[in-house]
Amino acid sequence: MKILATIKKELLLLVRDPGGMALVFIMPLALVVVMAVIQDNTFRQFQETRIDVLLVDEDQDDLGAGIEASFQESGGIRITTREKKGGKALTRDAARKLVQSGDYQAAVIIPVGATATLMGRMDGVVRGLLARGGRDAVETPRAGDAAVRVEILFDPAIKANYRQTLSAAVERMIIGQQAEWLTAAIQEQLADGGGEPPPGIDLSRMIEVAQSDASGKEREGMALNAVQHNVPAWSMFAMFFILFPLAGNFIKEREDGSMLRLRLIAGSQLPVVVGKFLFYAAVCLLQLSLLIASGIYLMPLVGLSRLVIGTNWAGVILTGLAVAMAATGYGLLIAVYFRTPQQALSFGSISVVILAAVGGVWVPVFAMPQIMQSISPYSPLNWGLTAFNDLFLRNASTVDVLPDICKLVCFSGAAIAGSILIHKARTVS
Amino acid sequence: MTTPAVIEVSGLTKVYRGSGKPAVDQLSFEVHEREIFGLLGPNGAGKSTTLMALCGLLRCDAGSVRVFGLDAARHGDEIRSQIGVAPQDIALFPALTAAENLVYFCRMYGLRRSSIHSNVNHFLEEFGLLDKANMRVQHFSGGMKRRLNLIAALLHHPRMVILDEPTSGVDVQSRNMIVDYMTKLRSDGVTILYSSHLLEEAERICTRFAIIDEGRMIAKGALADMLAASGRNNLEDLFLHLTGRGIRD
Numbered sequence: 001m002k003i004l005a006t007i008k009k010e011l012l013l014l015v016r017d018p019g020g021m022a023l024v025f026i027m028p029l030a031l032v033v034v035m036a037v038i039q040d041n042t043f044r045q046f047q048e049t050r051i052d053v054l055l056v057d058e059d060q061d062d063l064g065a066g067i068e069a070s071f072q073e074s075g076g077i078r079i080t081t082r083e084k085k086g087g088k089a090l091t092r093d094a095a096r097k098l099v100q101s102g103d104y105q106a107a108v109i110i111p112v113g114a115t116a117t118l119m120g121r122m123d124g125v126v127r128g129l130l131a132r133g134g135r136d137a138v139e140t141p142r143a144g145d146a147a148v149r150v151e152i153l154f155d156p157a158i159k160a161n162y163r164q165t166l167s168a169a170v171e172r173m174i175i176g177q178q179a180e181w182l183t184a185a186i187q188e189q190l191a192d193g194g195g196e197p198p199p200g201i202d203l204s205r206m207i208e209v210a211q212s213d214a215s216g217k218e219r220e221g222m223a224l225n226a227v228q229h230n231v232p233a234w235s236m237f238a239m240f241f242i243l244f245p246l247a248g249n250f251i252k253e254r255e256d257g258s259m260l261r262l263r264l265i266a267g268s269q270l271p272v273v274v275g276k277f278l279f280y281a282a283v284c285l286l287q288l289s290l291l292i293a294s295g296i297y298l299m300p301l302v303g304l305s306r307l308v309i310g311t312n313w314a315g316v317i318l319t320g321l322a323v324a325m326a327a328t329g330y331g332l333l334i335a336v337y338f339r340t341p342q343q344a345l346s347f348g349s350i351s352v353v354i355l356a357a358v359g360g361v362w363v364p365v366f367a368m369p370q371i372m373q374s375i376s377p378y379s380p381l382n383w384g385l386t387a388f389n390d391l392f393l394r395n396a397s398t399v400d401v402l403p404d405i406c407k408l409v410c411f412s413g414a415a416i417a418g419s420i421l422i423h424k425a426r427t428v429s
Numbered sequence: 430m431t432t433p434a435v436i437e438v439s440g441l442t443k444v445y446r447g448s449g450k451p452a453v454d455q456l457s458f459e460v461h462e463r464e465i466f467g468l469l470g471p472n473g474a475g476k477s478t479t480l481m482a483l484c485g486l487l488r489c490d491a492g493s494v495r496v497f498g499l500d501a502a503r504h505g506d507e508i509r510s511q512i513g514v515a516p517q518d519i520a521l522f523p524a525l526t527a528a529e530n531l532v533y534f535c536r537m538y539g540l541r542r543s544s545i546h547s548n549v550n551h552f553l554e555e556f557g558l559l560d561k562a563n564m565r566v567q568h569f570s571g572g573m574k575r576r577l578n579l580i581a582a583l584l585h586h587p588r589m590v591i592l593d594e595p596t597s598g599v600d601v602q603s604r605n606m607i608v609d610y611m612t613k614l615r616s617d618g619v620t621i622l623y624s625s626h627l628l629e630e631a632e633r634i635c636t637r638f639a640i641i642d643e644g645r646m647i648a649k650g651a652l653a654d655m656l657a658a659s660g661r662n663n664l665e666d667l668f669l670h671l672t673g674r675g676i677r678d
Contacts, residue, residue, distance in 0.1 A: 001536055001542070002536060002537055005532075005533055005536035006533075009522065009529075009533050012524070012525055012529060013522065013524050016524045016525075017524065257517075257519070258520045258522055260516055260518075260520060261514070261516060261520035263486060264514040265509065265534070265537045266506045266509040266538075267506055267510075271537075
């Protein structure tokens with residue numbers, strides 16, 4: 001009854017404090033939406049591997065056609081072969097200007113006669129091989145023969161990994177094309193020898209590289225994007241900011257004497273503390289629910305991805321509860337330790353900002369410098385964020401996130417124990 | 430005839446950590462049942478320390494404090510369940526209404542749910558606040574807040590009440606009501622420990638006094654006896670004679 005009375009009292013105090021309500025519910029919502037919108041482009045760039053490439057086909061033959069077909073099949077490279085205005089085929093100079101201006105990241109130029117030159121050489125190699133039974137030296141390109149020069153023009157601002165990706169892709173396409181022609185030339189030569197042409201040889205599908213998520217579970221669209229990162233991250237940040245109303249009210253009650261009155265009532269101390277803790281933990285859970293709902297229903301309305309929270313509801317609820325306990329415990333510790341609201345709120349807010357930054361709320365941990373990555377696992381916000389990411393992105397089981405949940409609960413327990421010790425030391429002097 | 434002692438303070442000494450000087454030093458006095466006992470002294474004399482020790486919220490360095498025959502250091506909760514304290518500060522929740530404040534304190538006192546509302550209404554009526562029951566305390570006048578502060582100490586019908594400056598900052602009407610109510614409480618069998626700087630008011634209602642200064646007892650007893658022994662005319666004259674005219678804070 002005393003605990004329920006305290007919960008009701010705290011509820012009335014919060015509901016009648018418009019500033020507190022805004023701080024607890026409206027500001028976090030605004031923060032999550034704004035941060036997700038701001039970081040959306042950054043996350044897209046980080047995740048995005050598509051490169052816009054111009055293809056200048058001066059060859060107008062099989063090599064150019066083969067490379068264009070391969071690019072079209074590729075999911076990572078988007079090619080343009082014609083000018084936007086007029087639809088004319090791109091020239092070398094036009095492509096250079098477009099890349100220089102930054103409109104495109106690269107241009108692949110296949111020179112005139114590339115196909116003929118390559119095929120001629122291929123044919124010579126095959127003839128030499130077959131004429132000598134392959135035992136002696138074969139006809140190889142002579143030193144004086146110029147190499148077929150497929151040129152790639154890069155935007156200087158292009159990322160190094162994009163440069164490597166595109167170069168490797170073009171080389172792979174040419175090698176594939178060469179292998180195809182070589183096979184065809186051998187078949188043709190054998191047929192010319194009077195025998196039956198051998199069955200078709202396909203070298204293209206001998207090795208296949210398959211990609212799948214390490215979680216091994218069927219998920220789609222689970223890459224870390226602005227919504228998937230910002231909603232859980234800033235929700236936790238907001239939950240830890242519960243120290244504002246909690247510490248503010250706690251210190252106010254201490255200063256105006258109402259806490260002393262409660263101490264003067266027999267047996268009221270524990271129910272008051274438990275009631276406050278339960279109430280603010282419940283507020284944290286409500287914040288989390290609201291912010292997750294905003295990720296699911298509001299974010300798509302402002303052009304962002306929809307938050308996907310997976311199917312492990314029990315894990316999400318347990319993690320949310322553990323984060324709520326940790327945030328409330330920390331708020332209580334700050335409230336008890338500091339003597340004035342100014343001290344408590346200044347230290348509390350700055351410490352939460354630091355814990356959030358270290359924990360990967362501002363910038364994901366994998367994008368931090370190595371030294372920060374090694375410090376990050378010591379922040380309670382990192383434990384919560386890791387658990388949420390595991391649940392949302394990797395479809396983790398509750399057992400998988402249990403270590404992080406335990407860390408959060410232990411942190412909460414330590415904070416509460418510290419609060420009680422400090423409170424007792426100061427009040428029973 | 431002297432009634433039994435409900436408060437027995439003997440040789441109470443308390444030195445706060447970091448302070449070389451005792452807040453109270455060898456303090457001894459008794460308060461008897463059904464009396465209004467005035468604990469007087471200038472600011473910093475040791476009154477609050479003494480009141481905290483009586484409530485069992487302070488560990489003494491020496492001496493003993495017994496309330497209702499119980500050792501305050503060991504039976505604080507039991508003692509607190511039988512006393513009501515109206516602190517000097519308005520210890521209420523300003524954003525709650527008068528009724529909400531009182532209902533909350535009733536629940537914290539552990540009163541039965543069925544009796545809470547009638548109890549609250551009874552006290553609000555007694556103190557002329559029934560029509561303000563649903564008004565938030567932040568909108569109350571100083572006198573109304575002070576009356577509500579006193580009600581919060583009485584809700585559980587304590588055997589003894591400790592009133593620290595119960596009429597500070599209130600108008601004449603509110604003060605009169607509070608003083609009358611203290612007299613009524615006494616006649617109902619409640620013991621009152623009263624602390625105030627309003628010596629005229631103390632002279633009017635208290636049966637006996639203890640005057641402390643710099644943690645030490647400098648006078649105690651019935652007013653008539655103290656005045657006769659010192660040759661002074663009234664309590665204020667006696668007080669200034671004993672504690673001096675120098676500013677204290």
